[in-house]
Amino acid sequence: xxxxxxxxxxxSFAALSDITRRGVLEQLGRSDASITELADRFHMxxxxxxxxxxxxxxAGFVTTEKVGRVRTCKLGLRGLExxxxxxxxxxxxxxxxxxxxxxxxxxxxxxxxxxx
Amino acid sequence: xxxxxxxxxxxSFAALSDITRRGVLEQLGRSDASITELADRFHMxxxxxxxxxxxxxxAGFVTTEKVGRVRTCKLGLRGLExxxxxxxxxxxxxxxxxxxxxxxxxxxxxxxxxxx
DNA sequence: TGAATAGTGAACCATATGGTTCAGTGTATA
DNA sequence: TATACACTGAACCATATGGTTCACTATTCA
Numbered sequence: 007x008x009x010x011x012x013x014x015x016x017x018s019f020a021a022l023s024d025i026t027r028r029g030v031l032e033q034l035g036r037s038d039a040s041i042t043e044l045a046d047r048f049h050m051x052x053x054x055x056x057x058x059x060x061x062x063x064x065a066g067f068v069t070t071e072k073v074g075r076v077r078t079c080k081l082g083l084r085g086l087e088x089x090x091x092x093x094x095x096x097x098x099x100x101x102x103x104x105x106x107x108x109x110x111x112x113x114x115x116x117x118x119x120x121x122x
Numbered sequence: 123x124x125x126x127x128x129x130x131x132x133x134s135f136a137a138l139s140d141i142t143r144r145g146v147l148e149q150l151g152r153s154d155a156s157i158t159e160l161a162d163r164f165h166m167x168x169x170x171x172x173x174x175x176x177x178x179x180x181a182g183f184v185t186t187e188k189v190g191r192v193r194t195c196k197l198g199l200r201g202l203e204x205x206x207x208x209x210x211x212x213x214x215x216x217x218x219x220x221x222x223x224x225x226x227x228x229x230x231x232x233x234x235x236x237x238x
Numbered sequence: 239t240g241a242a243t244a245g246t247g248a249a250c251c252a253t254a255t256g257g258t259t260c261a262g263t264g265t266a267t268a
Numbered sequence: 269t270a271t272a273c274a275c276t277g278a279a280c281c282a283t284a285t286g287g288t289t290c291a292c293t294a295t296t297c298a
């Protein structure tokens with residue numbers, strides 16, 4: 007089995023678990039943005055948004071650069087390759103453990119038993 | 123753009139952000155296990171492990187059934203399709219926003235500037 | 239029946255998270 | 269130079285998280 011850096015996966019899955027942060031990634035996929043722009047779009051204070059951006063930065067999904075008084079945020083170099091790889095390996099575990107049809111039958115039996 | 127259930131993604135990414143829970147998924151990929159077995163393997167109290175299993179259950183990754191005094195945990199019907207799909211869509215965003223080589227160059231420039 | 243086993247539920251604890259306000263600093267602009 | 273703007277840092281707050289202990293119930297087994 008491939009080795010995945012645990013603290014990295016911790017940080018990146020945690021970063022993705024918040025809907026605002028997923029929204030920020032979506033926004034930055036369309037265009038770079040300042041903290042102020044992101045804060046406005048997500049109805050949040052500058053300080054609050056800065057924290058979200060910090061989490062995304064820490065996870066490596068976003069990079070920022072301050073020019074003058076404006077900090078511009080953009081998608082980071084690193085994409086979601088590691089996370090995609092982890093998830094893909096588990097999809098294979100699932101598939102190898104049982105094929106989907108078998109499992110549906112098994113689940114139905116379980117429900118019947120429960121509802122008796 | 124495809125629509126993803128937000129609370130579901132919240133729950134599943136949060137579930138995956140803990141190394142113990144990822145370990146439990148790995149273990150259940152090999153064989154079903156009781157709470158006691160999982161607690162032993164991960165050096166944790168029964169109560170602590172039960173909470174982790176609850177989180178995985180809530181995210182839909184695990185199902186459990188209690189027979190007699192033993193609660194057996196197994197991989198749930200639902201795999202990681204939704205998460206894989208979300209991540210894949212973002213990998214495409216990344217790819218469309220810039221190709222990898224351009225971005226490397228851009229990043230190098232940025233580093234040079236910073237180190238001047 | 240009695241003792242060991244498997245799990246549960248409540249309470250508790252320390253720390254993390256997601257947010258705010260407020261008082262700054264530094265930058266741009268009239 | 270004065271004012272507005274973009275951001276930062278510290279402090280604070282409520283709630284969530286990851287863990288524990290302890291008392292308990294229910295089941296198994298000798």
